[in-house]
Amino acid sequence: MIRLRAIAVLFVAAGIAVAAAGDGEADPDSRPGIVAEVIDGDTVILDDGREIRLVGIQAPKLPLGRAGFVAWPLADEAKRALTELVLGKRVRPVFTGRRVDRHGRWLAHLHGDNGLWAQGAMLERGLARVYTFADNAAPIAEMLSREQAARAARRGIWANPFYAIRTPANVGRHIGGFELVEGRVVSAAVVRGRAYLNFGRDHKTDFTVTVAPADRRRFEAAGIDLATLAGRTIRARGWIESYNGPEIAATHPDQLEIFD
DSSP, X not given: OEEOOOTTHHHHHHHHHHHHHSOSTTOGGGOOEXXXXXXXXXXXXXXXXXXXXXTEEEOOOOOTTOTTOOOXXXXXXXXXXXXXXXXXXXXXXXXXXXOBOTTSOEEEEEEETTSOBHHHHHHHTTSOEEEOBTTBOOOHHHHHHHHHHHHHTTOGGGGXXXXXXXXXXXXXXXXXXXXXXXXXXXXXXXXXXXXEEESSSOTTTSOEEEEOHHHHHHHHHTTOOGGGOTTOEEEEEEEOEESSSEEEEOXXXXXXXXXX
């Protein structure tokens, strides 16, 4: 059984539903709008010019004019799916944390008048992965459940090797990518405040999940003692860096699924 460690998941989910049900008058940033353009599988532009990044998910990426960037598999399919869901529809952005990113995009969950939750629909179709942030709460249990159902059914991206769950043994081939990595923690330790979850016996070459001292507080608040996870099977998600072997620097508990 997966231990889903989100703090007050029910509260967050309920808060999203309540906010979506209102008319946005109490929060002008949440005023509704019509989707005028779909940029890609997780970004839209409303008729008033607001660019909305669907926070909490990551759809396959399109080049968008960036030199040297190759589209991820199924990027066009993800854009078409979101277009079918929201283009020309009245939607309301609902905020659960930081509102604007460094590109000036609004970070929101997108809800439609017909009960649509855009993030949930994209996860159900297998055209997005859960992609959370420390400064933005998410109904993580529901999102992971929808992702898992799509993966089990091999819908969308989950039938493509590009998005396969990696192992500690092969993740080193994917430096620089956003990956899901699943394996057993061989050893766990906290050294000078930094937590290390080692998935191999050679900490200088094997895959590791690290957590900085300042970020450990979030795990402690969620009831996770990182130093006690040796022997547990964990699925970690994040960007793969290279530092004494492949590494994910985790910043918040939603990046880890801990299996019993």
